[in-house]
Amino acid sequence: MSDIAWQPVYWDRVGEGLVWIGLTLLAYMLFRNLQQRLNGNPLINPVLLASAVIIGLMMLSGRDYDHYNDGGQWLLWILGPATVSLAIPLYLNFRQVRSVARPMFVALLAGSLTAVLSAVLIGMALGASPETISSLAPKSVTTPIAMGIADQIGGIPALAAVFVIFTGAIGAVFGSWIFNALGIKDPRARGFAMGIAAHGIGTARAFQVSWEAGTFSGVAMTLNGIITALLLPVIWLLFS
């Protein structure tokens, strides 16, 4: 999370937190290696599978989310600096990206609005509760940014984080099939759309396909995070 809250340290819980961090690392490494061995098969999504294993272990050992979070919150905190790292490829690829600035800007606006509006409208049409709808709205931007946005528009940050992960996994698993079905071959268009719709998890997938697609996906994810954070609270005021 982006906010740092200082709390008293309970040393007996630190040990268990460390165990959960270790198990999370192990599960991640296991599924990452498995995916690499299967030539990057998108169905072997490390985030979804590792989370499922950890949730299974929590249920077996009868521990609740608070116990996991004693360790998990530190791992999640690193997502902040890791997201700031996106500035480095954006800076390094600035020249390459500038040559297609106009298609990028228009695709960014169109994709960003589609992601927010379609999620909100489908949620409303099917009668979701207001907290769910506010948590769905920022689902296409990377977790730390989405949690911040959800907080501002009356959503639940942790729920927004979960929607973000599933969105990323859906994009990573089905993206290539959709682009192939539409006959879109340009790796720049494929990567850019992946970054808008499916943020970091889609970007991780795009980098497996090609370096160029990954670069454009990373740039799209960064720009989409910035533009959604700036626009969504304003759109929300107009809606309500």
Add this chain to the structure above:
Amino acid sequence: MQRQQIIGWLAAFATLAGCQIIGALLSRTLHLPVPGTVIGILLMLAVLIYWGRVPGPLRVVAEYLLRHLNLFYIPAAIGIMAHVALVRQDLIPIIAALFGSTFLSLVVGALVFQWMQKKDASREGEP
């Protein structure tokens, strides 16, 4: 591993974490409608533009963090445990919105990018 190299990596991580922390503090104390991480990204970009280059260790650390970005999403995904009741109540709209909206934005993003790029290319007289 040399000590200097490790210090370089630590300094690089401290730079990234520093941008994140300053961004979060600015967002909170000034009540900005922008999440701290976005301010952190913009700060980091401003610093890079000021430096005019990316120091070697910073590039190594950033590439490492981005390569393992998936790892840091796992604790967020496990957060579903704390909201099982709400998810169960709104399960159908949630599944429909996540699949429908993700498919739509993939399609719109890629088609608009391709369409605009072809338009620009033909205007410049490229094949």
